[in-house]
Amino acid sequence: MTEIHSDELRFVYWSGVSATHPDESVCGDAFFVKETENGVFLCLIDGLGHGKEAFLAANRTCSVINDFAEENILSLFEHCHEALRSTRGAVMSAAFIHHPSNTIEWAGIGNVEGLLLKRNSHEWLPLRGGIIGCRIPSLRSCKLSIQADDMIVMYTDGISHSTTKKLIETIEPCDELAHSIISSQIKGTDDAAVLVARYKG
Ligand SMILES: [Mn+2]
Structure with a gap:
């Protein structure tokens, strides 16, 4: 099962695709995008393993x-860590674009x-x-400058990392990039998800 979502918001164009493990009926990988007054949150979550428990952790x-x-x-x-303690974890x-x-x-x-x-x-x-939900390190965030047309790409470990690195440099629009990554780089042994966003400036 594949879920696709593309949208244009005030600050970004974005596209998310998730694909369920072939033996499961629900996906434990999830993308989440939310605009606030000053910017936009972009999150990509991988509930541990796959199946219902992974789905519940990602959903929470x-x-x-x-x-x-x-x-x-x-x-x-930190809020996620507290809320996920009773789950399998994720x-x-x-990212937040201000x-x-x-x-x-x-x-x-x-x-x-x-x-x-x-x-x-580019910057990884x-x-x-x-x-998250089990043990988290003391966390520091990184802040970088961003300008119009810069893109953010996120993907879970259901996607082959080595080949995706090359692909990302060749394709431009969000939805095309998200689709190419999921259709050509998916491992097929886990849930998989990709989130791509282009900053409008
Ligand atoms: Mn995974």
Whole structure:
């Protein structure tokens, strides 16, 4: 089962695709995008393993982010950690684009890859080890400048990392990039999800 969502918001165009493990009926990977007054949150979550328990962990994470999306990135991780204690746990990368200052603040626990793609350079999100709901490290976020047309790409470990790196540099529009990644780089042994956003400036 594949879920696709594309939208244009005030600050970004974005596209998310998730694909369920072939033996399961619900997906444990989830993307979440929410605009606030000053910017936009972009989150990609991988509930541990796959199946119903993974789905429940990812789902709970999304509802916490929805409730606390007015706050900063680091407190978001802490709220999720508390809320996920009774679940299997999840890994997540999250970014907040602050429009007034043209900056992006981001952080990641686990192995959801994050990439900021600029016209002539790119920056990978530094990831910290841990599992949200089980044990999380002391977290520091990174802040970078962002300008119109910069892209943010996130993907879970259901996507082949080595080949995706090359693909990202060749394709432009959000929905095309998200679709190419999921259709050509999916491992097929886990849930998989990709989130792509282009900053409008
Ligand atoms: Mn996974």
